[in-house]
Amino acid sequence: MDKRLRLALQAAGTVVAIGVIAIVPSVIELFGLMQLTLFAAMSVLALSLAFIWGYGGILSFGQTAFFGLGGYAYAIAAVNFQDSTPAILLAIVVPALFAAILGYFIFFGRISDVYLGVITLTVTLILFNSVNSTSGDAYKIGKALLGGFNGMPAVPTFNMPFDPSTVLSPEQSWWTTAYVLLGVFLLLRLLLALPAGRIIVAVRENEVRASLLGYDPRLVKCLTFILGGAIAGLAGALYVNWGAFVSPTIFSLSLSAEIIIWITVGGLGTLLGPIIGCVVIEYIVAYIGSQQLLNSNLVLGGVLVVFVLLLPKGIFPTARDLVMRLIPDKKPKTNGPVPSAAAPHPAGAE
Amino acid sequence: MAIYVILALDVLNGISSLFLLCLGLAIIFGMMKIINLAHGEFIMLGAYATVISANAGVNIWIAMLIVAPLFVGIVGLVIERCLIRFLYGRLVDSMLATWGLSLLIIGIITTIYGNTQQGVPTPLGGFSIGSYQSSYYTLFLAFMAAVMMAIIYGVMRYTRFGLVARATMQNPAMAATLGVNPARVYMSTFALGAAVTGLAGGLLAPVSGITPVMGGAYVAKAFMTVVGGGAAILSGTLSAASLFGSVNQVGAYFTTPVYGEVIVFTTAIVLIRLLPQGISGRFFKGNL
Numbered sequence: 001m002d003k004r005l006r007l008a009l010q011a012a013g014t015v016v017a018i019g020v021i022a023i024v025p026s027v028i029e030l031f032g033l034m035q036l037t038l039f040a041a042m043s044v045l046a047l048s049l050a051f052i053w054g055y056g057g058i059l060s061f062g063q064t065a066f067f068g069l070g071g072y073a074y075a076i077a078a079v080n081f082q083d084s085t086p087a088i089l090l091a092i093v094v095p096a097l098f099a100a101i102l103g104y105f106i107f108f109g110r111i112s113d114v115y116l117g118v119i120t121l122t123v124t125l126i127l128f129n130s131v132n133s134t135s136g137d138a139y140k141i142g143k144a145l146l147g148g149f150n151g152m153p154a155v156p157t158f159n160m161p162f163d164p165s166t167v168l169s170p171e172q173s174w175w176t177t178a179y180v181l182l183g184v185f186l187l188l189r190l191l192l193a194l195p196a197g198r199i200i201v202a203v204r205e206n207e208v209r210a211s212l213l214g215y216d217p218r219l220v221k222c223l224t225f226i227l228g229g230a231i232a233g234l235a236g237a238l239y240v241n242w243g244a245f246v247s248p249t250i251f252s253l254s255l256s257a258e259i260i261i262w263i264t265v266g267g268l269g270t271l272l273g274p275i276i277g278c279v280v281i282e283y284i285v286a287y288i289g290s291q292q293l294l295n296s297n298l299v300l301g302g303v304l305v306v307f308v309l310l311l312p313k314g315i316f317p318t319a320r321d322l323v324m325r326l327i328p329d330k331k332p333k334t335n336g337p338v339p340s341a342a343a344p345h346p347a348g349a350e
Numbered sequence: 351m352a353i354y355v356i357l358a359l360d361v362l363n364g365i366s367s368l369f370l371l372c373l374g375l376a377i378i379f380g381m382m383k384i385i386n387l388a389h390g391e392f393i394m395l396g397a398y399a400t401v402i403s404a405n406a407g408v409n410i411w412i413a414m415l416i417v418a419p420l421f422v423g424i425v426g427l428v429i430e431r432c433l434i435r436f437l438y439g440r441l442v443d444s445m446l447a448t449w450g451l452s453l454l455i456i457g458i459i460t461t462i463y464g465n466t467q468q469g470v471p472t473p474l475g476g477f478s479i480g481s482y483q484s485s486y487y488t489l490f491l492a493f494m495a496a497v498m499m500a501i502i503y504g505v506m507r508y509t510r511f512g513l514v515a516r517a518t519m520q521n522p523a524m525a526a527t528l529g530v531n532p533a534r535v536y537m538s539t540f541a542l543g544a545a546v547t548g549l550a551g552g553l554l555a556p557v558s559g560i561t562p563v564m565g566g567a568y569v570a571k572a573f574m575t576v577v578g579g580g581a582a583i584l585s586g587t588l589s590a591a592s593l594f595g596s597v598n599q600v601g602a603y604f605t606t607p608v609y610g611e612v613i614v615f616t617t618a619i620v621l622i623r624l625l626p627q628g629i630s631g632r633f634f635k636g637n638l
Contacts, residue, residue, distance in 0.1 A: 059442055059443075059445075061449075073571030105619050105620075105622075105623050109622060109623040109626055110626060111622060111626060114576050115622065117445055118385070118386070118577055118618065119572040119577075119622070121387075121569075121570060121573070122570040122573065122574055122615055122618075123615075124504070125566065125569075125570040126570070126611060126612055126615045129608050129611060129612075130608055130609075130612055132608070133606065133608040227520070238545075253566055254453070257449055257450075257453060260446065260449065261450075264446060294461075295457040295460050295461050296457070297453045297454070297456045297457035297460065298453075298454060298457025298458060298460075298461060299457070299458055300450075300453050300457075301451065301452065301453030301455070301456070302450070302454055302457075303450070304446060304447070304449065304450030304453065305433065305447055305450035305454060308437075308443050308446045308447040308450065309447065310437060312443065327593045340415060
């Protein structure tokens with residue numbers, strides 16, 4: 001595909017997405033809309049890991065740490081201020097700061113990929129245990145009781161910016177969540193097209209070469225990690241807005257595993273694939289929850305094992321390759337080497 | 351005075367259970383460079399094997415010391431043949447696949463035995479020091495940790511299997527030219543690691559609540575210890591287990607068990623920042 005066609009397709013896709021998001025509430029009833037809102041919030045989370053893992057080469061097993069911190073930061077701030085505007089900002093800043101501290105230790109300690117996964121996994125578990133143990137009146141931040149395992153009920157949902165009296169309706173919540181998803185997607189696309197994005201990918205490809213060209217891989221990876229943390233935090237705020245509730249299960253390992261599964265299923269190294277994977281898997285999980293025969297862990301674990309073994313590229317890249325193969329090249333390359341010349345000489349022909 | 355003896359026993363208990371928990375992981379990671387994220391579930395399987403067979407009338411000692419390692423060793427063997435052997439050299443994929451495996455095992459056990467907590471009574475009695483109570487089982491765990499250490503050292507250092515295994519880990523191609531089949535060595539090493547993990551699960555079954563998701567509580571600690579310990583299986587694991595086990599128990603004594611874990615974790619991160627190769631990478635280089 002040549003560049004101009006690709007750009008046109010992307011622009012058309014964006015316009016279609018804007019239109020579809022706008023008309024969805026008038027087509028789907030409230031229950032479906034709420035479910036879609038949840039999927040959109042989760043998709044933002046999927047994008048955060050799709051970015052740092054697929055483009056930055058940082059496999060974080062604990063992306064829920066930032067998701068959960070964002071959710072809790074939003075909930076605590078929203079209860080205290082009774083206004084969602086500063087709360088959303090805090091939901092981005094707090095996880096980003098945490099990611100900066102953690103990233104400093106991980107990347108400037110030159111810890112290898114394996115240990116990175118272990119450390120992020122452990123951070124998530126520790127956060128889960130710590131927040132779990134905060135029940136009782138002693139644990140409150142301002143007016144917000146943390147509530148331990150029971151979580152924080154009745155968290156104020158989003159309101160119009162700087163206008164706490166006007167709370168968003170479910171339709172407006174959907175528009176906010178879905179357009180945030182679209183915005184994050186386009187922002188990441190743009191970033192990846194800029195020189196900064198090329199540097200991120202270059203560091204993923206070859207750290208030594210990137211540093212010989214004058215870029216500091218530690219800093220690049222750390223910044224990538226921080227951006228991923230900020231996006232995951234934003235997703236946390238969207239998630240809490242969806243349910244008006246937050247509990248320590250937001251840090252749970254099974255959710256961390258789900259994010260990885262979305263990306264493995266959807267396709268690593270793309271941004272669209274993980275969103276597709278997220279929606280498909282979350283739909284399956286919601287369906288499993290409504291029946292008794294199969295356990296969701298069983299299905300998710302099975303899906304992950306099967307994809308790693310048999311379809312490691314994921315659905316989206318595999319489908320894209322298939323489509324590309326079906327579309328014949330419009331312009332056969334005439335300037336290239338003639339086929340007969342390209343064929344290898346039989347051994348000993350000379 | 352008695353309180354310090356009790357605290358010392360607690361620390362001993364923390365170190366020995368941590369050592370037992372990590373040994374199987376250290377064998378698999380240290381020798382094969384496979385990060386087995388289903389490690390916690392191997393522990394859980396060992397605990398379930400013990401509880402199920404003990405409740406079915408098998409002697410508790412046989413259930414703990416024979417049934418659990420045997421069962422988990424066989425499970426490990428099957429998993430290595432069906433899954434892990436396709437993933438050597440693909441580090442990230444092996445992490446993902448074993449994570450999927452851990453969810454799968456949790457799902458299977460939940461489907462069969464339900465989400466309820468199981469347990470067996472703790473064998474051996476208790477004794478008192480001053481006005482405090484402690485149990486002989488604590489001492490037994492420490493004893494078992496020492497026995498396991500001696501067995502693994504003996505096997506790795508003095509037997510033909512140990513020699514072949516260490517040679518294969520150092521240079522599989524060279525070992526293959528000398529007539530060793532690396533695939534078989536990997537298979538038995540993985541099964542050995544799984545069996546040791548199953549034994550740990552069996553030994554800890556009487557002193558922990560047994561649920562399908564119990565592995566999650568151990569896996570983080572175990573990984574921190576193995577990573578902190580570095581590549582040497584015994585000296586690394588022992589030194590890291592001693593450090594983190596004492597920090598955990600002392601921290602838990604002065605604050606709460608949860609903050610004890612937080613303190614351990616912070617210690618571990620700082621340690622890895624200072625010694626990226628782990629304790630054994632710095633101090634016990636080349637040891638077993």
